[in-house]
Amino acid sequence: MKKKELNHELSLIAFISLLSVLICSLLLTSIWVHIGAINVKQAVGGQALESSEKKPTLWAKMQTQGNIVFQLEEAPGVKKNIRVFEVQGRDGGVNKEAVYTHLTTLVKLLPNLQTALVKPNAETFYEDIIVLMDQFKKVGLVDLGVSPL
Amino acid sequence: MIKDTILESTALESPLKAASQIKPKTGGLKKNLVASVILTSLIDAFSILVIYLLVNFSNTGEILYLSKDMELPQSEQSEVLQRTTLVKIEKGQMYIEDKPIEPSELVERLVEIKKSLTTEGKYTEDMLALTLQADRRIKYNEMSQVIQAGSHAGFSEIKFAVLAN
Numbered sequence: 001m002k003k004k005e006l007n008h009e010l011s012l013i014a015f016i017s018l019l020s021v022l023i024c025s026l027l028l029t030s031i032w033v034h035i036g037a038i039n040v041k042q043a044v045g046g047q048a049l050e051s052s053e054k055k056p057t058l059w060a061k062m063q064t065q066g067n068i069v070f071q072l073e074e075a076p077g078v079k080k081n082i083r084v085f086e087v088q089g090r091d092g093g094v095n096k097e098a099v100y101t102h103l104t105t106l107v108k109l110l111p112n113l114q115t116a117l118v119k120p121n122a123e124t125f126y127e128d129i130i131v132l133m134d135q136f137k138k139v140g141l142v143d144l145g146v147s148p149l
Numbered sequence: 150m151i152k153d154t155i156l157e158s159t160a161l162e163s164p165l166k167a168a169s170q171i172k173p174k175t176g177g178l179k180k181n182l183v184a185s186v187i188l189t190s191l192i193d194a195f196s197i198l199v200i201y202l203l204v205n206f207s208n209t210g211e212i213l214y215l216s217k218d219m220e221l222p223q224s225e226q227s228e229v230l231q232r233t234t235l236v237k238i239e240k241g242q243m244y245i246e247d248k249p250i251e252p253s254e255l256v257e258r259l260v261e262i263k264k265s266l267t268t269e270g271k272y273t274e275d276m277l278a279l280t281l282q283a284d285r286r287i288k289y290n291e292m293s294q295v296i297q298a299g300s301h302a303g304f305s306e307i308k309f310a311v312l313a314n
Contacts, residue, residue, distance in 0.1 A: 012188050019195040026202035035213050036227025036313035037280065042300045120289040127285035130222040130311055137226035146307070148300070149293040 038133050040144050056113045058106065058141065060132060062120040066093045068132065070102065075110060082109065094131045103139040115143040122149055213282055213310055214247075222285035224311035233276055233308060234262055236295050238283040243295070252294050259302035278306035 056075040060068050066089020072078055082105070087098045107113055116136045120129055133144055213230070215221065219239060236255075237244040244250065245258055259279075266276060279299040283292060299307055 012192070016188070016192065016195065019192065019199060022199050023195060023202065026199065026206060030202055030205055033215070034313040035215075035221065035230050036224060036311050037230040037308035038224055038227055038311055039278070040307045040309065042296065042305055042307055122288065122290035122293075124289040125285065126283055126287045126289070126292060126309075127222040129289065130224055130285075130309060133309075134224050134226050146296060148297045149290060 038130060038137070038144075040133070040146050042145065055115055056110050058113060058116045060116060060118050060136075062118065062124045062128065062132070064121070064123060065089045066091075066095060066128060068094065068099065070106075072106070072110075072113075075113075078109065082106070093125075094128045094135075096131060096135060099132065099135045100138065103135055103141070107139045107141070114141055115145070116141040117145045117147055119147040213280075219282070219284050220286075221282070221310055221312045223314055225314045227311050227313045230280070230308065230310065231275055231278075233278040233280050234259070234266075234304070235280045235282060236299075238281075238287060238291055238295070241291070255294065255298040256301045259298055259304065263303050274305075277304055278308055279304045280308045280310055282310040 054074045057073045059071040059073060061071065062068055068087045068089070070085045070087065072083045075083065085102060087095060087102055089095055090098075118129060118132060129146070136144055213235070216239065235244075235246050237247070242249055243252060243255065245255075245262070250258055263277065279295070281292065281295055296307060
Protein backbone atom coordinates (compact mmCIF):
# COMPACT_ATOMS: atom_id res chain seq x y z
CA MET A 1 0.00 0.00 0.00
CA LYS A 2 1.33 3.43 -0.96
CA LYS A 3 2.15 5.68 1.96
CA LYS A 4 0.00 8.82 2.08
CA GLU A 5 1.86 12.03 1.31
CA LEU A 6 1.85 14.31 4.34
CA ASN A 7 3.45 17.37 2.79
CA HIS A 8 1.11 19.74 0.96
CA GLU A 9 1.87 22.89 -0.93
CA LEU A 10 0.17 26.05 0.27
CA SER A 11 -1.13 28.40 -2.36
CA LEU A 12 0.79 31.44 -1.23
CA ILE A 13 -0.54 33.79 -3.90
CA ALA A 14 -4.13 33.36 -2.65
CA PHE A 15 -2.96 33.74 0.91
CA ILE A 16 -1.12 36.98 0.10
CA SER A 17 -4.14 38.33 -1.79
CA LEU A 18 -6.39 37.61 1.17
CA LEU A 19 -4.00 39.31 3.57
CA SER A 20 -3.68 42.32 1.26
CA VAL A 21 -7.45 42.74 1.03
CA LEU A 22 -7.74 42.46 4.82
CA ILE A 23 -4.99 45.04 5.37
CA CYS A 24 -6.55 47.49 2.89
CA SER A 25 -10.02 47.22 4.43
CA LEU A 26 -8.67 47.54 7.97
CA LEU A 27 -6.51 50.53 7.04
CA LEU A 28 -9.50 52.25 5.46
CA THR A 29 -11.82 51.64 8.39
CA SER A 30 -9.42 52.04 11.28
CA ILE A 31 -9.81 54.98 13.65
CA TRP A 32 -6.56 56.57 14.63
CA VAL A 33 -7.99 59.13 17.05
CA HIS A 34 -10.15 57.59 19.75
CA ILE A 35 -12.74 59.96 21.14
CA GLY A 36 -14.20 59.17 24.52
CA ALA A 37 -16.45 60.97 26.95
CA ILE A 38 -16.54 62.01 30.57
CA ASN A 39 -20.10 61.65 31.75
CA VAL A 40 -21.51 64.10 34.24
CA LYS A 41 -24.96 63.88 35.79
CA GLN A 42 -26.85 67.12 35.99
CA ALA A 43 -29.64 67.95 38.38
CA VAL A 44 -32.97 68.30 36.60
CA GLY A 45 -35.97 69.54 38.54
CA GLY A 46 -36.39 69.44 42.29
CA GLN A 47 -36.25 66.68 44.84
CA ALA A 48 -37.76 66.48 48.28
CA LEU A 49 -35.18 67.14 50.98
CA GLU A 50 -36.40 64.28 53.18
CA SER A 51 -35.95 61.69 50.47
CA SER A 52 -32.36 62.55 49.72
CA GLU A 53 -29.89 60.73 51.92
CA LYS A 54 -27.06 62.90 53.15
CA LYS A 55 -23.81 61.64 51.70
CA PRO A 56 -20.38 63.21 51.98
CA THR A 57 -19.80 65.50 49.04
CA LEU A 58 -16.60 67.10 47.86
CA TRP A 59 -16.76 70.53 46.30
CA ALA A 60 -13.88 71.68 44.14
CA LYS A 61 -13.85 75.41 43.61
CA MET A 62 -11.58 76.23 40.72
CA GLN A 63 -9.83 79.56 40.94
CA THR A 64 -7.38 81.42 38.74
CA GLN A 65 -3.92 80.00 37.90
CA GLY A 66 -5.10 76.42 38.45
CA ASN A 67 -5.62 76.84 42.19
CA ILE A 68 -8.37 74.64 43.62
CA VAL A 69 -10.10 74.86 46.98
CA PHE A 70 -11.49 71.49 48.09
CA GLN A 71 -14.32 71.58 50.59
CA LEU A 72 -15.98 68.57 52.18
CA GLU A 73 -19.70 68.81 52.95
CA GLU A 74 -21.81 66.42 55.03
CA ALA A 75 -18.71 64.95 56.62
CA PRO A 76 -18.94 65.52 60.36
CA GLY A 77 -15.97 64.53 62.42
CA VAL A 78 -13.41 65.41 59.79
CA LYS A 79 -10.77 67.90 60.89
CA LYS A 80 -11.08 71.42 59.49
CA ASN A 81 -7.64 71.37 57.83
CA ILE A 82 -8.77 68.35 55.80
CA ARG A 83 -12.33 69.57 55.28
CA VAL A 84 -11.06 72.72 53.57
CA PHE A 85 -7.85 72.37 51.67
CA GLU A 86 -6.24 74.38 48.88
CA VAL A 87 -4.08 72.89 46.15
CA GLN A 88 -1.90 75.37 44.30
CA GLY A 89 -1.76 75.20 40.52
CA ARG A 90 1.33 74.62 38.43
CA ASP A 91 2.32 76.56 35.30
CA GLY A 92 -1.10 78.20 35.23
CA GLY A 93 -2.92 74.86 35.14
CA VAL A 94 -4.08 72.18 37.55
CA ASN A 95 -1.34 70.41 39.51
CA LYS A 96 -2.36 66.82 38.76
CA GLU A 97 0.02 65.11 41.18
CA ALA A 98 -0.87 67.34 44.16
CA VAL A 99 -4.60 66.94 43.48
CA TYR A 100 -4.25 63.16 43.24
CA THR A 101 -2.30 63.00 46.51
CA HIS A 102 -4.92 65.06 48.35
CA LEU A 103 -7.82 63.07 46.89
CA THR A 104 -6.19 59.76 47.82
CA THR A 105 -5.91 60.96 51.43
CA LEU A 106 -9.57 62.00 51.44
CA VAL A 107 -10.79 58.70 49.99
CA LYS A 108 -8.78 56.74 52.57
CA LEU A 109 -10.35 58.83 55.33
CA LEU A 110 -13.89 58.61 53.91
CA PRO A 111 -14.33 55.37 51.94
CA ASN A 112 -17.99 56.20 51.24
CA LEU A 113 -17.07 59.46 49.50
CA GLN A 114 -18.29 59.07 45.93
CA THR A 115 -19.71 62.43 44.97
CA ALA A 116 -17.70 65.37 43.72
CA LEU A 117 -18.95 68.65 42.36
CA VAL A 118 -16.81 70.95 40.29
CA LYS A 119 -17.37 74.67 40.48
CA PRO A 120 -15.28 76.38 37.82
CA ASN A 121 -15.03 80.13 37.42
CA ALA A 122 -15.76 81.98 34.18
CA GLU A 123 -12.10 81.97 33.12
CA THR A 124 -11.40 78.28 33.80
CA PHE A 125 -10.23 76.36 30.75
CA TYR A 126 -12.14 73.29 29.56
CA GLU A 127 -8.89 71.31 29.72
CA ASP A 128 -8.42 72.08 33.43
CA ILE A 129 -11.96 70.88 34.24
CA ILE A 130 -11.28 67.61 32.43
CA VAL A 131 -7.92 67.16 34.20
CA LEU A 132 -9.65 67.60 37.57
CA MET A 133 -12.49 65.21 36.72
CA ASP A 134 -9.92 62.70 35.51
CA GLN A 135 -8.29 62.75 38.95
CA PHE A 136 -11.69 62.33 40.63
CA LYS A 137 -12.41 59.25 38.55
CA LYS A 138 -8.94 57.89 39.19
CA VAL A 139 -9.52 57.77 42.95
CA GLY A 140 -13.03 56.32 42.59
CA LEU A 141 -15.29 59.36 42.81
CA VAL A 142 -17.80 58.34 40.18
CA ASP A 143 -20.74 60.67 40.79
CA LEU A 144 -19.54 63.88 39.23
CA GLY A 145 -21.34 67.13 38.67
CA VAL A 146 -20.49 70.54 37.27
CA SER A 147 -22.00 73.67 38.67
CA PRO A 148 -23.10 76.27 36.12
CA LEU A 149 -22.04 79.89 36.62
CA MET B 150 33.59 10.61 -8.95
CA ILE B 151 31.13 13.46 -8.67
CA LYS B 152 29.12 12.26 -11.68
CA ASP B 153 28.14 9.16 -9.83
CA THR B 154 26.89 10.97 -6.77
CA ILE B 155 23.35 12.06 -6.11
CA LEU B 156 24.64 15.63 -5.71
CA GLU B 157 25.63 15.84 -9.37
CA SER B 158 22.27 14.60 -10.63
CA THR B 159 20.26 16.98 -8.45
CA ALA B 160 22.52 19.93 -9.25
CA LEU B 161 22.03 19.41 -12.96
CA GLU B 162 18.28 19.13 -12.69
CA SER B 163 17.92 22.04 -10.33
CA PRO B 164 16.06 25.10 -11.71
CA LEU B 165 18.48 27.23 -9.73
CA LYS B 166 21.33 26.20 -11.95
CA ALA B 167 19.47 27.30 -15.05
CA ALA B 168 18.79 30.68 -13.45
CA SER B 169 22.35 31.19 -12.28
CA GLN B 170 23.86 34.48 -13.33
CA ILE B 171 27.45 33.33 -12.92
CA LYS B 172 27.17 30.21 -15.06
CA PRO B 173 23.86 30.35 -16.91
CA LYS B 174 22.81 27.10 -18.45
CA THR B 175 21.33 28.85 -21.47
CA GLY B 176 21.50 32.24 -23.17
CA GLY B 177 25.08 33.35 -22.39
CA LEU B 178 25.24 36.57 -20.32
CA LYS B 179 21.56 37.41 -20.68
CA LYS B 180 20.40 39.44 -17.69
CA ASN B 181 17.95 37.67 -15.46
CA LEU B 182 14.87 39.84 -15.02
CA VAL B 183 13.02 37.60 -12.60
CA ALA B 184 13.49 38.86 -9.07
CA SER B 185 12.95 36.43 -6.30
CA VAL B 186 10.65 37.53 -3.46
CA ILE B 187 11.09 36.07 -0.03
CA LEU B 188 7.48 35.13 0.50
CA THR B 189 7.76 33.82 4.04
CA SER B 190 8.94 37.12 5.50
CA LEU B 191 6.39 39.00 3.39
CA ILE B 192 3.57 36.90 4.80
CA ASP B 193 5.00 37.35 8.31
CA ALA B 194 4.96 41.12 7.89
CA PHE B 195 1.43 41.04 6.47
CA SER B 196 0.18 38.85 9.29
CA ILE B 197 1.66 41.16 11.92
CA LEU B 198 0.00 44.14 10.21
CA VAL B 199 -3.37 42.37 10.12
CA ILE B 200 -3.15 41.40 13.80
CA TYR B 201 -2.16 44.96 14.81
CA LEU B 202 -5.02 46.49 12.82
CA LEU B 203 -7.53 43.95 14.15
CA VAL B 204 -6.49 44.72 17.74
CA ASN B 205 -6.90 48.46 17.11
CA PHE B 206 -10.18 48.00 15.30
CA SER B 207 -13.08 49.83 16.84
CA ASN B 208 -16.65 49.04 15.95
CA THR B 209 -18.06 52.14 17.63
CA GLY B 210 -17.50 54.11 14.45
CA GLU B 211 -16.49 57.69 14.05
CA ILE B 212 -19.16 59.55 15.93
CA LEU B 213 -17.73 63.05 16.00
CA TYR B 214 -16.15 65.04 13.25
CA LEU B 215 -13.13 67.03 14.43
CA SER B 216 -12.08 70.05 12.45
CA LYS B 217 -8.35 70.77 12.26
CA ASP B 218 -8.65 73.85 14.50
CA MET B 219 -10.34 71.94 17.29
CA GLU B 220 -8.20 70.15 19.84
CA LEU B 221 -10.04 68.11 22.45
CA PRO B 222 -8.64 67.76 25.98
CA GLN B 223 -7.01 64.44 26.81
CA SER B 224 -8.36 62.07 29.40
CA GLU B 225 -7.14 58.82 30.91
CA GLN B 226 -10.45 57.87 32.52
CA SER B 227 -12.83 58.41 29.62
CA GLU B 228 -15.72 56.13 28.75
CA VAL B 229 -16.97 54.97 25.38
CA LEU B 230 -18.77 57.78 23.60
CA GLN B 231 -22.34 57.06 22.60
CA ARG B 232 -24.22 59.04 20.01
CA THR B 233 -26.49 61.60 21.64
CA THR B 234 -27.54 65.15 20.79
CA LEU B 235 -24.37 67.02 19.92
CA VAL B 236 -23.70 70.62 20.88
CA LYS B 237 -20.47 72.01 19.50
CA ILE B 238 -18.71 75.28 20.32
CA GLU B 239 -16.24 76.33 17.67
CA LYS B 240 -14.64 79.77 17.37
CA GLY B 241 -17.33 81.32 19.58
CA GLN B 242 -20.18 79.88 17.49
CA MET B 243 -22.56 77.26 18.84
CA TYR B 244 -23.83 74.41 16.72
CA ILE B 245 -26.45 71.73 17.29
CA GLU B 246 -25.64 68.78 15.03
CA ASP B 247 -23.55 71.04 12.74
CA LYS B 248 -26.32 73.63 12.39
CA PRO B 249 -25.34 77.06 13.73
CA ILE B 250 -27.52 78.38 16.52
CA GLU B 251 -27.66 81.55 18.59
CA PRO B 252 -27.19 81.12 22.37
CA SER B 253 -30.60 82.73 22.96
CA GLU B 254 -32.32 79.98 20.92
CA LEU B 255 -30.43 77.12 22.54
CA VAL B 256 -32.95 76.20 25.27
CA GLU B 257 -35.89 76.37 22.86
CA ARG B 258 -34.16 74.13 20.30
CA LEU B 259 -33.08 71.60 22.94
CA VAL B 260 -36.61 71.44 24.32
CA GLU B 261 -37.85 70.65 20.79
CA ILE B 262 -35.23 67.92 20.39
CA LYS B 263 -36.13 66.37 23.72
CA LYS B 264 -39.82 66.48 22.87
CA SER B 265 -39.23 64.78 19.54
CA LEU B 266 -37.10 62.11 21.23
CA THR B 267 -39.72 61.33 23.85
CA THR B 268 -42.75 61.42 21.53
CA GLU B 269 -41.16 58.99 19.09
CA GLY B 270 -41.00 56.53 21.96
CA LYS B 271 -37.80 55.00 20.66
CA TYR B 272 -35.50 56.46 23.23
CA THR B 273 -33.55 55.11 26.14
CA GLU B 274 -32.33 57.02 29.20
CA ASP B 275 -28.85 57.14 27.64
CA MET B 276 -30.20 59.13 24.71
CA LEU B 277 -31.38 61.93 26.99
CA ALA B 278 -27.87 63.27 27.25
CA LEU B 279 -26.01 66.08 25.60
CA THR B 280 -22.59 65.63 24.09
CA LEU B 281 -20.51 68.76 24.40
CA GLN B 282 -17.65 69.15 21.97
CA ALA B 283 -15.30 72.10 22.37
CA ASP B 284 -11.67 73.08 22.06
CA ARG B 285 -9.52 72.41 25.12
CA ARG B 286 -8.66 76.15 25.47
CA ILE B 287 -12.26 77.31 25.61
CA LYS B 288 -13.33 79.13 28.75
CA TYR B 289 -16.06 77.95 31.07
CA ASN B 290 -18.32 80.99 30.59
CA GLU B 291 -19.07 79.70 27.06
CA MET B 292 -19.56 76.11 28.17
CA SER B 293 -21.79 77.09 31.07
CA GLN B 294 -24.49 78.36 28.69
CA VAL B 295 -24.77 74.89 27.15
CA ILE B 296 -24.83 73.16 30.55
CA GLN B 297 -27.54 75.48 31.82
CA ALA B 298 -29.58 75.14 28.63
CA GLY B 299 -29.29 71.35 28.83
CA SER B 300 -30.54 71.31 32.42
CA HIS B 301 -33.44 73.63 31.55
CA ALA B 302 -34.43 71.45 28.61
CA GLY B 303 -34.37 68.31 30.77
CA PHE B 304 -31.17 66.61 29.61
CA SER B 305 -29.97 64.83 32.71
CA GLU B 306 -26.46 64.03 31.56
CA ILE B 307 -23.64 65.91 29.87
CA LYS B 308 -20.97 63.99 28.01
CA PHE B 309 -17.77 65.96 27.60
CA ALA B 310 -16.01 64.84 24.46
CA VAL B 311 -12.33 64.08 25.11
CA LEU B 312 -9.43 62.35 23.45
CA ALA B 313 -9.05 58.92 25.01
CA ASN B 314 -5.51 58.08 26.08
